[in-house]
Amino acid sequence: GAVVSQHPSWVICKSGTSVKIECRSLDFQATTMFWYRQFPKQSLMLMATSNEGSKATYEQGVEKDKFLINHASLTLSTLTVTSAHPEDSSFYICSAREIARNTGELFFGEGSRLTVL
Amino acid sequence: AQSVTQPDIHITVSEGASLELRCNYSYGATPYLFWYVQYPGQHLQLLLKYFSGDPLVKGIKGFEAEFIKSKFSFNLRKPSVHWSDAAEYFCAALPGGYQKVTFGTGTKLQVIP
Numbered sequence: 001g002a003v004v005s006q007h008p009s010w011v012i013c014k015s016g017t018s019v020k021i022e023c024r025s026l027d028f029q030a031t032t033m034f035w036y037r038q039f040p041k042q043s044l045m046l047m048a049t050s051n052e053g054s055k056a057t058y059e060q061g062v063e064k065d066k067f068l069i070n071h072a073s074l075t076l077s078t079l080t081v082t083s084a085h086p087e088d089s090s091f092y093i094c095s096a097r098e099i100a101r102n103t104g105e106l107f108f109g110e111g112s113r114l115t116v117l
Numbered sequence: 118a119q120s121v122t123q124p125d126i127h128i129t130v131s132e133g134a135s136l137e138l139r140c141n142y143s144y145g146a147t148p149y150l151f152w153y154v155q156y157p158g159q160h161l162q163l164l165l166k167y168f169s170g171d172p173l174v175k176g177i178k179g180f181e182a183e184f185i186k187s188k189f190s191f192n193l194r195k196p197s198v199h200w201s202d203a204a205e206y207f208c209a210a211l212p213g214g215y216q217k218v219t220f221g222t223g224t225k226l227q228v229i230p
Contacts, residue, residue: 004160034217043207043222093161105151106218108161 002028004096006109013084014117020080021112023094029074030096038091050077084116119144121210123221130198131229138193138224140208148210150191156204203228
């Protein structure tokens, strides 16, 4: 099956620093990737839709200057949390939809747990 | 508003007992419907999906789900639960013509011996 890999899986940083999380589709091409945030005991909250070669589409209430998304190629999207603060601590998950299959199925990365001190 | 509802936050069943996890959706037209599972420490995996046709869908690991249009429901079932089924289960919907998948709040399944 299609594999999506995220890196790093766990990151701890100081308040005020920036953190970059990578999402790669390992064996398929994805024009669209999605970034989610998952709070404890809550569902996945869609943050933004990452489109290869164009600007990301952010959901209402998500600060685009805070969460920078770059989708430079058909297999890589990055999420940069800028000037991170403790309230940004969360589990970030990316997903991708394979171009070749028009099934609507999403393939998920393992997630990246961010802890801001 | 379009939404996916999972009314049960937490369910506990005995190993070997049957399981039903509820999911209701609120959309004008029938969306694509999915069930995902997240085992502890692992990423989300697709259990099964419904696009059209036979309303009874069979997935992996012995799970099945029934789409009932009149009830706007897509409940997940398993005849006999195993301890390894302990996980969090998410129902999701993708409206036709849209890109964004909407997830329910999840149901955490605990299996007791």
